[in-house]
Amino acid sequence: MSETSGKQWAIAIHGGAGSMKRATMDDAGVATHEAALHAALEAGAAVLREGGSAMDAVTASVVALEDDPLFNAGRGAVFTYHGTNELDAAVMDGASRAAGAVAGVTHTRNPVKLARTVMEAGPHVFLAGAGAEEFAREHGVEQVDPDWFATEERWRQLQELKARKLGWFDDGLKYGTVGAVACDAAGHVAAATSTGGLTGKRWNRIGDSPVIGAGTYADDRAGAVSCTGSGEQFMRVGVAHEICARMRLGGESAQGAADAVLAEVGAMRGVGGVIVVTPAGETVFAHTTPGMFRGRADSTGLCEVGIFGE
Ligand code: ASP
Numbered sequence: 001m002s003e004t005s006g007k008q009w010a011i012a013i014h015g016g017a018g019s020m021k022r023a024t025m026d027d028a029g030v031a032t033h034e035a036a037l038h039a040a041l042e043a044g045a046a047v048l049r050e051g052g053s054a055m056d057a058v059t060a061s062v063v064a065l066e067d068d069p070l071f072n073a074g075r076g077a078v079f080t081y082h083g084t085n086e087l088d089a090a091v092m093d094g095a096s097r098a099a100g101a102v103a104g105v106t107h108t109r110n111p112v113k114l115a116r117t118v119m120e121a122g123p124h125v126f127l128a129g130a131g132a133e134e135f136a137r138e139h140g141v142e143q144v145d146p147d148w149f150a151t152e153e154r155w156r157q158l159q160e161l162k163a164r165k166l167g168w169f170d171d172g173l174k175y176g177t178v179g180a181v182a183c184d185a186a187g188h189v190a191a192a193t194s195t196g197g198l199t200g201k202r203w204n205r206i207g208d209s210p211v212i213g214a215g216t217y218a219d220d221r222a223g224a225v226s227c228t229g230s231g232e233q234f235m236r237v238g239v240a241h242e243i244c245a246r247m248r249l250g251g252e253s254a255q256g257a258a259d260a261v262l263a264e265v266g267a268m269r270g271v272g273g274v275i276v277v278t279p280a281g282e283t284v285f286a287h288t289t290p291g292m293f294r295g296r297a298d299s300t301g302l303c304e305v306g307i308f309g310e
Contacts, residue, residue: 007183007280007281007298007299007300008281008299009045009048009049009054009057009182009183009184009185009281009298009299010048010182010183010277010281010282010283010296010297010298010299011041011044011045011048011057011058011061011180011181011182011183011277011283011296011297011298012180012181012182012275012276012277012283012284012285012294012295012296013037013040013041013044013061013062013065013178013180013275013294013295013296014177014179014180014228014275014285014292014293014294015033015036015037015040015065015070015071015176015177015178015292015293015294016071016072016176016177016228016292016293017177017228017229017271017272017273017287017288017291017292017293018176018289018290018291018292019290019291020289020290020291020292020293020307020308021290021291021308022308025307030307032070033070033293033307034305034307036065036071037293037294037295037305038295038303038305039064040061040062040064040065040068040178040180040295041061041295041296041297041303041305042297043060043063043064044057044058044060044061044180044182044297045297045303046060047060048182048184048185048299049299051185052184053184053186053190054093054182054183054184054188054189054190054224055091055093055116055190057180057182057184057190058091058180058181058182058190058191058192058224059112059113059116059192061180061182061192062089062110062112062178062179062180062192062193062194063110063112063113065178065180065194066109066110066111066112066178066194067109067110069151070176071176071177071178071293072154072177072178072195072196072197073111073176073177073178073194073195073196074087074109074111074149074194075109075148075149075151076151076153076154076176076196077149077154077195077196077197078154078157078158078176078196078197078198078199078200078201079150079154079155079157079158079196079199079200080197080200080201080202081158081162081200081201081202082202083155084106084146085106085146085149085150085196086103086104086105086106086196086197086201086204087102087104087106087108087111087149087194087195087196087197088101088102088104088111088194088195088196088197088206088207088209088210089101089102089111089112089114089115089192089193089194089195089209089210090102090115090191090192090193090194090209090210090211090212090215091112091115091116091190091191091192091216092119092190092191092192092212092216092218092224093119093188093190093218094188094189094190094191094218094219094220094224094279095188095189095220097218097219098119098120099119099125099212099216099218100115100116100117100118100119100120100125100126101115101118101125101126101127101210101211101212101216102114102115102118102126102127102128102132102210103126103127103128103129103132103206103210104129104132104204104206105129105132105133105136106133106146107133107136107143107144107145107146108132108133108136108141108142108143108144109142109143109144109148110141110142110194111194112192112194113141113142114132114135114136114141115192115194115210116192117136117139117141118132118135121135121139125212126210126212128204128206129204149196154196154199158199158200161199161200176293177193177194177195177196177209177228178193178194178195178228179191179193179194179209179215179216179226179227179228179275180192180226180275181218181223181224181225181275181276181277181283182224182277183224183277183278183279183280183281185299187220187279187280188220188279189218189219189220189223189224189277189278189279190218190224191216191217191218191224191225191226191240192226193209193210193215193216193226193227193228194209195207195210195215195228197209197231198231207231207232207234207235208227208229208231208232208234208235208239209227209228209231211235212241213238213240213241214227214231214234214235214238214239214240214241215227215228215231215234215235215239215240216240217240217241217243217244218244219244219248220279221244221248222243222244222245222247222248222278223243223247223254223276223277223278223279223282224276224277225240225243225244225258225274225275226240226274226275227239227240227272227273227274228272228273228274228292229265229270229273229287229288229289230269230270230271230272232270233268233269234265234270234272236268237264237265237268237270239261239262239265239274240274242257242261242264243257243258243261243274243276246260246261247278254276254277254278254282254284255276255284255286257276258276258284258286259286261274262274262286262287262288266288271288271289272287272288272289273285273286273287273288273289273292273294274287275294275296281298281299283296283298285306287309290308290309291307291308291309292306292307293305293306293307
């Protein structure tokens, strides 16, 4: 799935890879998710249409997805084994390769905004847990009661996981990590990813999403990548950086690099998906799960969302 031409701007988003199939999702569910994806896509596209930066665009799209309880990020995040919500997020700017990330935050309404504040306020790249939240309060990033994140559906999924004694990476129960990649009119790219991680996770487990180079990466010399899937394998492969490295050093196409790196993840028995944008405004999707919530738009008028495989 690749789309390219001489573009002024382009954006792609994802709302998580998983076991979604046309046969198992009703029309109302499809319509609700498609509307949510369109709204998040438009939040970022509007920024780019008005000449805004790729970083502002990916932040706007991910904030919209975090605030939507349909997706596993911000409000609607999955529950840990102990019934809490622990959120991870990262952003990266392809022009400067500046990056910011947070893990295990429990009170920050929009973890992507906190990741961006970490990037902009410096000097660090990655903050976790209580320290990240102290930093959030010091920098005036909006804090909420942990109840803000909790939804009945995610609670039900945790109880189901416990009742069925499933492992904590179960395709059927994991949905909705979110991400965005964009290219602006100046040819700069940016990436953002945000997640509640895996249902039933324990021991302050952190996945690939906030790990720069694993779930999130941006480099104007190649492109911007945001990932979703089995985080442990995505970290071991360094998926987002590996895709950029293949494009930059090996001259591979975005689609070729994305497919090849997901095959490496598959060889480790990992599954998931990626979205990629290049500085020329090409947008690419790739996933090895049956479905991935996704969408893309650009200055040529392209505007589409999808859920299932082709
Ligand atoms: N990659 C995320 C994690 O491992 C989960 C997901 O994308 O659904 O935390």
